[in-house]
Amino acid sequence: MRFFFLLILSGISEVGFTQGTIQWPDSDSPRVFGPGIISDGFSNRDMAISPDGNELFYTLQWTNGLFSVILHAQKINGKWSRPETAWFSGMYNDLEPAFSPDGNKLFFTSNRPSGKSDGSKNDYDIWYMQKNGGRWESPLQMDSLINTGKDEFYPSISKNGNLYFTRDNGEARDDIFFSRFTNGKYELPVALSDSINSKGYDFNAYIDPDENYIIFSSYKRTDDLGGGDLYFSRRKNGVWQTAMHFGAGINSPFLDYSPFVSPDHKYFFFTSKRRLLQFPLPKQKSAAEIRAILNSYGNGNDDIYIMNYKKVMDMMK
DSSP states (O other), rough: OOOOOEEEEEEEEEEBBBBBBBBOOOOOSSSSSBTTTSSSSEEEEEEEEEETTSSEEEEETTTTTTTTEEEEEETTTEEEEOEOTTTTOOSSSSEEEEEOOOOEEEEEEEEOOOSSSOOOOOOOOOEEEEEETTTOOOOOOOOOOOOOSOOOOEEEOOTTOEEEEEESSSTTTEHHHHOOOTEEOOOOOOOOOTTTTOEEEEEEEOOTTTTSSSEEEEESSTTOOSSSSEEEEEEEEEEEEEEEEEEETTTOSEEEEHHHHHHHHOOOEEEOOBBOOOOOOSSOOHHHHHHHHSSSSBBOOOOOEEEEHHHHHHHHH
């Protein structure tokens, strides 16, 4: 017999997991993804789904990034396994997984030891794994053309191999960078134009595999609703157009970031710190009940949200 549970917070109902199966809601507005399992009250962020739709990876984070681990779930015989620590993660700070569109590479961010002999500090760099004969090889650090003495974050890869990522660009701000993949090698990264990068913080970009659009987060823009919002830009005739705000249909007064589109173009995912809990409580609760409420999703830690991709595309017209 299959079971489901229904949680209600602030008047918002969220369908959870059926036994062994993740629910993928058909919704034109953001819904918490996997409440109680993936979005479980801890900080859960980022999303990567394999092109064949049979694997997903995301980040579990603790205390403002003091520790980050990549979790992995797999669909077997039509049912999803419960998320567990990915085989390559669990010791160092690993986060922000991203597949190449062909599924043969898995990129991620890590502060794991680089093997440098100069005694330099391990900052956050972009790493990747190559699939060979159906098996993943050991993680490799991208070279110094991509990884510098600054932090590099949130890789996103187009069909032709071009790499988009976040880097500190001076004056304590982040910008989105681009590195062209030519003849099997990456070229020197450059910051995207001011059509996308602003005087504030611009970060965590998802690139359309065909590079027709880009979705990213930005903080300190005049139309920001509060903690940082999601924006998009379309590319026309090879030129990125001025970034546009998604509005309150997606964004909230809290931080909204880490966008991702499922490879089948059915779902749009993002991470949000929005709070769904409302106080005062409607009636007195026991200490155990209050702890359960405060430790649930919607408590202000990162949660992963899902909605229909078609609705997002309609917003971008």
